[in-house]
Structure formats: C-alpha cells, structure tokens
Amino acid sequence: MTEPTQPATVLSVTDLTPNVRQLVLLPQRQKLDFLPGQWVSLKLPISPHPPLNRAYSMAEPASPSGELTLVFDRVPQGSGSNYLYRLQAGDTVILSGPHGKFVLPQPPGRALLCITRYTGLVPVRCMLKALEAIRDPTPVLLVAVGPAEDELLYHFELLSLAVSRPGFQYLPLVAPTEEAAVALVADMLSPLLPQKSKAVPLLCGTKAFVHPLRQYLIEAGYQRKEIKIESYG
Ligand SMILES: Cc1cc2nc3c(=O)[nH]c(=O)nc-3n(C[C@H](O)[C@H](O)[C@H](O)COP(=O)(O)OP(=O)(O)OC[C@H]3O[C@@H](n4cnc5c(N)ncnc54)[C@H](O)[C@@H]3O)c2cc1C
Structure with missing residues (x-):
C-alpha cells in the first residue's frame, strides 16, 4: 500500500x-x-x-x-x-x-535530559515549545552542541527561556565534529549524571553523535530502553 x-x-x-x-x-x-x-x-x-x-x-x-x-x-x-x-x-x-515515535514520554512529569547536535535540536525545540505553551513544570536540562558558535540554533531564545522558565537549564556547547561533540558532552555530563539519574534521556542528531552517547549513558547505568533516540545520516 x-x-x-x-x-x-x-x-x-x-x-x-x-x-x-x-x-x-x-x-x-x-x-x-x-x-x-x-x-x-x-x-x-x-x-x-x-x-x-x-x-x-x-x-x-x-x-x-x-x-x-x-x-x-x-x-x-x-x-x-x-x-x-x-x-x-x-x-x-x-x-x-x-x-515517528520520538515524542515526549508518557506519563509526563519525569525530568528530561535532552542531548542534541545541530539540527538534532529541531524536534526537541518543538517539545520545549509545547511544554512552555501549557506552562508544564517538568525539569529539563538541554545540552545542545553546534558545529560553530554562529551555528548554535535558537541560542538566544533558549538563553531567554533559561531565565524565564524555572527548572529549565540550557548548556550550549561548540564542537566542530561529531566525534569532538561526543567527547565534550560526555565530559560535561559525567559530574551531572548522578543527580540526573531519574531524568529521561532524549538524544537526537546523526548516528555518529547519538549512538556513542547512548552507549555512554548505558555504561553510566541507564537501561537501553529508557533512552529515547532519533538518529540519522
Ligand atoms: C526521523 C528523521 C528526522 C530528521 N529531521 C531532520 C531535521 O529536522 N533537520 C535536518 O536538517 N535533518 C533532518 N533529518 C535528516 C534529513 O532527512 C536528511 O538526511 C538531511 O537533510 C541530509 O540529506 P541530504 O540528501 O542533503 O544529504 P545526504 O546526501 O543524504 O548526506 C547525508 C550525510 O551528510 C551528513 N549530515 C550532515 N548533516 C546532516 C543532517 N542534518 N542529517 C543527516 N545527515 C547529515 C551525514 O554524515 C550523512 O552521511 C532527519 C532524518 C530523519 C531520519
């Protein structure tokens, strides 16, 4: 059909x-x-x-x-x-x-750990806008990597959301390649992960970015099925 x-x-x-x-x-x-x-x-x-x-x-x-x-x-x-x-x-x-099945977890309420590279931010930005529209208080940490400073998508919007929305944290990072982005995100996350262990991870971007980070989270104690991903390329 x-x-x-x-x-x-x-x-x-x-x-x-x-x-x-x-x-x-x-x-x-x-x-x-x-x-x-x-x-x-x-x-x-x-x-x-x-x-x-x-x-x-x-x-x-x-x-x-x-x-x-x-x-x-x-x-x-x-x-x-x-x-x-x-x-x-x-x-x-x-x-x-x-x-697609890369959507907000149901039931809502669990904190979210969103990790994106470049245009991998697009579906997560849509989720954030939807949460914002209903004043949903779910805590969110967004780690968004861009390939260059002027390629950080929605940067000013997200900075301003981090000021206005309680419980929203925004960590913008710059790394020129997917490999460098994986290393940087893993470095930044390691001190944070013990506190984030109850957060639902949502990862989006190319496979070269998403798959190693999923593996990293599994090694940090997450179950594979708990980690929501959208990967391509
Ligand atoms: C479910 C899903 C959702 C997607 N959503 C988006 C989106 O919102 N925005 C978006 O820009 N793309 C998105 N993509 C990727 C998009 O479908 C295309 O693959 C992308 O635009 C590249 O297509 P192309 O024909 O120009 O490049 P191709 O000739 O197919 O070359 C792709 C190669 O370029 C590299 N590459 C660099 N940037 C990307 C990228 N963004 N996506 C894929 N490969 C990339 C990869 O290494 C890959 O091997 C999504 C893919 C999937 C499966």
Whole structure:
C-alpha cells in the first residue's frame, strides 16, 4: 500500500544561521495532526522516479492554521538539503506524515535530559515549545552542541527561556565534529549524571553523535530502553 501524500505550499523561507534554513509549509489538502517530535517525509523530485525521500522534524507544535515549520542544515553535496535550499515562497513540495515515535514520554512529569547536535535540536525545540505553551513544570536540562558558535540554533531564545522558565537549564556547547561533540558532552555530563539519574534521556542528531552517547549513558547505568533516540545520516 502506498502512503498518502499531498502537496504543500512554501509560505516563507528564513535563514536562522549561515547554514541552517527554515521553511514554513502549508499542506494544501489536509491539516496534519502531529505530536511534538514527529516528522514529515518530503518526496523530492531529484531523480525522475522514484522521488528522493527525506525526513524533517517539525520545529513548532501544531497550530490552528495548519502550518508546518521545518528547519534543516545545508549538507555539503547533500542532494536533499541542497534541493530544499533552492525552494522559494510559492513553490510546492510533496509530503507525507506525520511519522515517528520520538515524542515526549508518557506519563509526563519525569525530568528530561535532552542531548542534541545541530539540527538534532529541531524536534526537541518543538517539545520545549509545547511544554512552555501549557506552562508544564517538568525539569529539563538541554545540552545542545553546534558545529560553530554562529551555528548554535535558537541560542538566544533558549538563553531567554533559561531565565524565564524555572527548572529549565540550557548548556550550549561548540564542537566542530561529531566525534569532538561526543567527547565534550560526555565530559560535561559525567559530574551531572548522578543527580540526573531519574531524568529521561532524549538524544537526537546523526548516528555518529547519538549512538556513542547512548552507549555512554548505558555504561553510566541507564537501561537501553529508557533512552529515547532519533538518529540519522
Ligand atoms: C526521523 C528523521 C528526522 C530528521 N529531521 C531532520 C531535521 O529536522 N533537520 C535536518 O536538517 N535533518 C533532518 N533529518 C535528516 C534529513 O532527512 C536528511 O538526511 C538531511 O537533510 C541530509 O540529506 P541530504 O540528501 O542533503 O544529504 P545526504 O546526501 O543524504 O548526506 C547525508 C550525510 O551528510 C551528513 N549530515 C550532515 N548533516 C546532516 C543532517 N542534518 N542529517 C543527516 N545527515 C547529515 C551525514 O554524515 C550523512 O552521511 C532527519 C532524518 C530523519 C531520519
């Protein structure tokens, strides 16, 4: 059975950092009912048949208007992300979804330990916005690594959230490669982990970042099934 797809109109294009772009899309047929952390599959007409499938997480919770906010980095020689960089307001993309199980743990209430690299922050930012919208008091530590200082996504928004939302801690880090990011996060976490042992870890980013850190958390005493991950690349 083929999955249902629909066209969506690009409403706006905004650069968030030198190498990260936001697209706001409006599905043309049916509003998508999605949970924070879920993603859509874009069917990109790069080869005539079949289209190139690329997944992108929603950066904003579902809104009454039905708009979808997607945020992606430009991967050098990446055919999907470079195609998206050529889109302009008024263009159309085909998508399906929502998909995915990387969502806030249920029942809510347990502290969260969110660890992301670069655009791996996107689904977690959506979760944080959803928690903020209902003034949910769940304690959150967000460790967000960027490849350079000017590539730290949502940096000022998160700094300001750390001031205004009790229980939200934000630890921004910069590391040029995934390997360096893993080492840095492990270093920063080791003194914190004993206090965080009741927190639910949520990890998102490329496999080279997420998988070694999941292993690190398992060695620190977490059960594999307790650790929620979204990994790709
Ligand atoms: C569930 C899911 C959700 C995703 N959500 C997002 C999102 O919100 N934002 C986003 O930018 N991407 C997201 N991705 C990745 C996205 O689907 C593409 O893989 C990415 O844009 C690269 O595609 P490409 O064709 O340009 O590069 P490809 O030609 O497929 O090259 C990918 C290679 O580039 C490297 N790389 C660098 N940055 C990325 C990156 N962001 N994702 C994957 N590989 C990368 C990897 O080492 C990988 O081997 C998600 C993937 C999945 C599976």
